[in-house]
Amino acid sequence: MKMRLFVVSMLLVLGFPFIMSEVVDSFNICSQFFFSKQPPxxxxxxxxxxxxxxxxxxxICQRYKNAYKFATLYDTKNRIPVFSAYGYIGHCKGRPHIPWMIEPQLEALDSEMREPCVKQAYSGDYWAQKNFTRGHLFPNGHANDKITAKSTFTLTxxxxxxxxxxxxxxxxMEKKVRSFMDSHCHDKDNPNETLAYVLTGSVPSKNTLLNKRVNIPSxxxxxxxxxxxxxxxxxxEAHWAENIDESEDQDKTISAKSLVELQQFLTKVYNRRFKLFSNDCSENKQKKVIYMY
Known part of the structure; x- marks a missing residue:
């Protein structure tokens, strides 16, 4: 606890906004963001x-204003998240005006603060980089209230x-998925309420931002x-796409795919098995896959 207070104090001195989330040993701490309370x-x-x-x-159990808002699996080598998980229960309008935050618990900082963000990205990583932006995994446009929307502005x-x-x-694509979830996704125990379990992630590449610290996902x-x-x-329902310059293809669309197809794609590019939802998003062995287009 003393170490965390020291880290927070030093970050404040250096002007680093931070989110008071929790780096945990098990996602059981914030399992409510996963279907059947089972992470991938x-x-x-x-x-x-x-x-x-x-x-x-x-x-990381992403905690903001004394409440858990979503969960993130973070890769400290590539300094990008593997995925973020959240429950979609509706959305509010407007984009918050808030500084980008970092997670102090990821750092083992010394008193000289020679490297303030060894294991994660910080805003300075993006300053000299043209054509790139900080892309949300849990988009603020999928947050149901302004506090939750603000919690998404962490660089983790x-x-x-x-x-x-x-x-x-x-x-x-995010807007179309949001519209679909608003219309079709419900809490099984309360059909009048919206509820969907969402996972959004990235695939690391061999490329980094100019300062050679932060991976640019493929x-x-x-x-x-x-x-x-x-x-x-x-x-x-699943979607994926290459992270590429679309200046010459501004009418590009991202097609809807199945959960099984996405798991096969991720298994191939990572060269390791992926299972994203317990029982492939079903309470029994029968499942139905739907498409938006």
Whole structure:
């Protein structure tokens, strides 16, 4: 506790905004953000809710204003999240005006503060980089209130995205998915309430921002699982796309895919098994996959 207070104090002195979230040993602490309270299984990275390489992959229960808002698996080597997980229960309008925050618990800082952000990105990583923006994994446009929207502005929830990709096809897809979840996704125990379990992640590449610290993902991916009370089924839908310059393809769209297809894609590019939702987003062996387009 004393170390954390020291870290926070030093970050304040240096002008680093921070989020008071928690780096945890198990996602059981904030399991409510995962379908059936079960985080993804990523072979040799995340199994049984626990990091398999705690020196590199950190589990963060993103806490803001004394409440958990979402969860993140963070890669301290590439300084980008593997994924963020959240429950979609509706959205509010407007983008918060708030400084980008960092997570003090990721750092073992000394009194000289020679390297304030060894294990994570900070805003300075982006300052000299053209054409890239800080792309949310849990988008603030999917937050149900202003406090939750502000909580998404932590750099442990962002990756470098090409600006016209983030504001182009990826943004359009996020809005379409949001509209679909508003219309079709319900809390099984309370059909009048909206609820979907969402995972959004990135695939690291061999490229970094100019200062050689922060990985530029080759792809972005997202998938949701929810209960459709109109036909009493659990449904899922996935999207992924290359993180590329879209200046010459401004009409690009991102097609809807199945959960199974996304797991196969991630298993191939990571060369390790992925299982994103317990029982493939179903309470039984039968599942239905739906498409928006």
């Amino acid at each position: 299984m990523i072979k040799s990275i995340l199994e049984n809710s626990v990091s398999q390489d705690n020196n590199r992959y950190k589990l 929830n962002t990756v470098p995205q090409y600006e016209n990709f983030n504001n182009g096809s990826w943004n359009s 792809h972005m991916w997202t998938v949701f699982c929810c209960y459709n009370s109109s036909d009493s089924t659990w449904v899922s």
